[in-house]
Amino acid sequence: MTGREWLLPLKLLLAVLAFVFWGWPTVGFLFRTRQQCPAWERLALAYGMGVAWLTVEMLVVSMLGVRLALPVLLAPALPLTLTFGWWAWRNGVVVVDWMGLVQTPTRILRHLRSVGRSVRVLTLALLGLIALQLTFVMARALIFPPHDYDTYAHWGFRASIFFHAQRVVLPPGIAYPEYPLLVPLAETWTYLNLGHVDDTLVQVLFLVFGVSLLTIFYYELRRQRFSPICALFFTSVLVTAGNEWTYHFSIAYADLAVGFYYGVGTILMYQCISLCPPKIHRYLLASGLFLGAAVWTKSEALPMVLINCAVLSGHWTLNRKLAVLDVLSRLSFCLAPILVFFVPWLVFRQLNTYPLLSQHLGHLRPDRLSTILTSMLGELLNYRREGILWGLVLVTTLLTLRRSLTRPLAYLLVITVLQTALTIVMYAAAPFDDLPSHIGATFHRLLIHIIPVTAFLVALQIGHPAFWPHLGALNPPVTSRYDTQG
Amino acid sequence: MFVRDIHSLWKQLVLCILAVTWVIQVVVLLFSQLDDWREMVTIVLDGLPEEAIRRQGLAELTQDDTYDFVRFCQDHVSPDQDIVVLDYAADIRRRVVFRYYLYPFSSFHYVTPTLPADALIDDLITDRGVDYVIVNADAAHYPLFAAALQADRLDFDERRFLLVISPPGRDESD
Numbered sequence: 001m002t003g004r005e006w007l008l009p010l011k012l013l014l015a016v017l018a019f020v021f022w023g024w025p026t027v028g029f030l031f032r033t034r035q036q037c038p039a040w041e042r043l044a045l046a047y048g049m050g051v052a053w054l055t056v057e058m059l060v061v062s063m064l065g066v067r068l069a070l071p072v073l074l075a076p077a078l079p080l081t082l083t084f085g086w087w088a089w090r091n092g093v094v095v096v097d098w099m100g101l102v103q104t105p106t107r108i109l110r111h112l113r114s115v116g117r118s119v120r121v122l123t124l125a126l127l128g129l130i131a132l133q134l135t136f137v138m139a140r141a142l143i144f145p146p147h148d149y150d151t152y153a154h155w156g157f158r159a160s161i162f163f164h165a166q167r168v169v170l171p172p173g174i175a176y177p178e179y180p181l182l183v184p185l186a187e188t189w190t191y192l193n194l195g196h197v198d199d200t201l202v203q204v205l206f207l208v209f210g211v212s213l214l215t216i217f218y219y220e221l222r223r224q225r226f227s228p229i230c231a232l233f234f235t236s237v238l239v240t241a242g243n244e245w246t247y248h249f250s251i252a253y254a255d256l257a258v259g260f261y262y263g264v265g266t267i268l269m270y271q272c273i274s275l276c277p278p279k280i281h282r283y284l285l286a287s288g289l290f291l292g293a294a295v296w297t298k299s300e301a302l303p304m305v306l307i308n309c310a311v312l313s314g315h316w317t318l319n320r321k322l323a324v325l326d327v328l329s330r331l332s333f334c335l336a337p338i339l340v341f342f343v344p345w346l347v348f349r350q351l352n353t354y355p356l357l358s359q360h361l362g363h364l365r366p367d368r369l370s371t372i373l374t375s376m377l378g379e380l381l382n383y384r385r386e387g388i389l390w391g392l393v394l395v396t397t398l399l400t401l402r403r404s405l406t407r408p409l410a411y412l413l414v415i416t417v418l419q420t421a422l423t424i425v426m427y428a429a430a431p432f433d434d435l436p437s438h439i440g441a442t443f444h445r446l447l448i449h450i451i452p453v454t455a456f457l458v459a460l461q462i463g464h465p466a467f468w469p470h471l472g473a474l475n476p477p478v479t480s481r482y483d484t485q486g
Numbered sequence: 487m488f489v490r491d492i493h494s495l496w497k498q499l500v501l502c503i504l505a506v507t508w509v510i511q512v513v514v515l516l517f518s519q520l521d522d523w524r525e526m527v528t529i530v531l532d533g534l535p536e537e538a539i540r541r542q543g544l545a546e547l548t549q550d551d552t553y554d555f556v557r558f559c560q561d562h563v564s565p566d567q568d569i570v571v572l573d574y575a576a577d578i579r580r581r582v583v584f585r586y587y588l589y590p591f592s593s594f595h596y597v598t599p600t601l602p603a604d605a606l607i608d609d610l611i612t613d614r615g616v617d618y619v620i621v622n623a624d625a626a627h628y629p630l631f632a633a634a635l636q637a638d639r640l641d642f643d644e645r646r647f648l649l650v651i652s653p654p655g656r657d658e659s660d
Contacts, residue, residue, distance in 0.1 A: 143539070144526075146543075147547045152586040153586075240515055395504065399497065
């Protein structure tokens, strides 16, 4: 390694930290106290939010005719950060919980000392499993250069073009110009920091997405009053949800990013429904921002997000008996941030006369339903690739049928079922003759979009302390650590 | 009471089965990662260069030695040259890999040819004065370039019938 190459990890770290830096103010604005959002979850949320903000900024800057360069992109950050910092200081808002970040390892050690031997061994085993999986994907991301089709055809190719052109421009004749650009622009940002195209190092961004997702997943289970060991167990279930899922932690595809944004957005939305915090608009804003970022990551996320909004409206109309105007005003907190991400991309598409609808959609052909179901089932039964999560959700739903069909869990179940139905409809409208091979090539990636939500559903079905009272020491009912009262 | 106990027992039994199934799945997952671990350790211990790993990965994707051709092209041209790529390759995977690696050239014209090969080459090199024409072609398209080959206007990698066409009167080392 030459002297200059030694700087690469540092530059990569700075690129990742810049995302966090961009996301921190938003997360600080939404979750203002330490109790509302623990330090490490704050960090994980900030990373995702920062990627979304920075990439939208890159698109807007490029549309204004300004060259994509580090000083240009960082320039708005300084006044914004100073203003936000001043506001946060005046209002006692936590932006970066430094003490929390430092104290967490000590807290874990103290917790391990305070629990019984069996729980300690189990906790260490689960931590070891998660660490082993993350080491594996990190090694793979850093050692193996990309050799997957979509990296060359779409995501990586676009990033390379943007980096060399220093603006957001697609060459004529490029396939699927309507694809959203969060992932290519995040990669472009990393290349700008590194100073050259390095399609191996850039894969680390996706590992960070994965780690952030696991962190948020753990802390959101804790928000649902799961004990640490129980939340840790279901986090390990998530990290081991099949070879395909783990594989995407180490490659530069958009599907894990969609899984991250859609998963976090949906989980936050579910927290709004189940915990009913008084200052609900902040949770709705947070949920809307992450769902909007999902739409900005991949076109498939748009109907998924609309399903979420429909379920949320149904909850407010049917369950809470809110008036239409109230429903609309609450829904606007969720929809407005979605538009923040969607509108710049829509304008860009209009300016360049790219198709508005996905080219993967044609005429709906219900006659292909049996082929679709058979092919999808075949994929789901691929035990080595998909793991047991899909079998697990079926069994746990049957096992907890009464509870799963009762609010609020029913909403999560409805969302999962509707997402599956949406996948079937999308395949029925796919303009491909050889449908089984199309399903074989794409279905496992569509599943990645809903794995976090499905794992969360399974956790709530069978892991909730109220459901397994006899587990006693393993899963004692925990008083919520989080102040959900706004 | 008895019914509730039976129900609870049944739930515990299912939970145990699920837990065991999950443990088996984790073991299968970890075992399936062994090959990758072994490969990664070998790469690190042997100090295998990234290019070799990249070549191997691309061979899996394209089922041929596209990466060698990419390197061949990269060695022959420089970013400040005017380059035209004629893409005859039928395999979409080879096309996208080729396009990905050759992108950063300063004046890169990517065309899907409609004219007969020889006439197109004449048009590009003689009339438009481009520095290099790179042809990404499958063996099936080789006869299209027969005349150019006979006139010694081509350098090519015979193994794959992938061609780099030098402009007339210029040495390859230029």
